Amino acid sequence: DSGVTQTPKHLITATGQRVTLRCSPRSGDLSVYWYQQSLDQGLQFLIQYYNGEERAKGNILERFSAQQFPDLHSELNLSSLELGDSALYFCASSAMTGTGPAGELFFGEGSRLTVL
């Protein structure tokens, strides 16, 4: 058990809809990362938050947004869903802010999104 909790584990929805994925990081971790894992794109970094502030942005579509709340949990919002958004979405957390040696990422079990 990594200590990172993601909900829901599975989600099936239709094109054009909007969904919210939730992540609770490990106790004490201030950084939250979102990744998308698909068969054709592999594991892609989407976005990072540190203590409520956006810290880094990767290949995140404009239809997607995220935020980190004061209690450090994070939500990834996916809107105007397309078939190609079907993927496994991982949340990871770390204690690192970007200083010191590259830290370990702790991954949740993922939320599997299916868009029909």
Next chain:
Amino acid sequence: AQSVTQLDSQVPVFEEAPVELRCNYSSSVSVYLFWYVQYPNQGLQLLLKYLSGSTLVESINGFEAEFNKSQTSFHLRKPSVHISDTAEYFCAVSEDSSASKIIFGSGTRLSIRP
């Protein structure tokens, strides 16, 4: 820009046989290197990492990887695999200390035959 290539998408081996999962990276600066493992229906877990020092790093479950700067490789090896090693293995590289800059390879699916 940094990149990482895992040369084999699938590696089938028999139980108790040795295995090598290949990883090559591209970077113009010093790098940090990682292997993560993803067991079925689970998230990724760090298996081992190279930050500096000894070029041979080991995990607690018998895997090892050697950083080879001249060949820009970080291959993962185990002398004798078990059924429980069945998983997908991801090589990753980062040029700095920010975890958001970690680039993951496409993964190698290790399947163990009894």
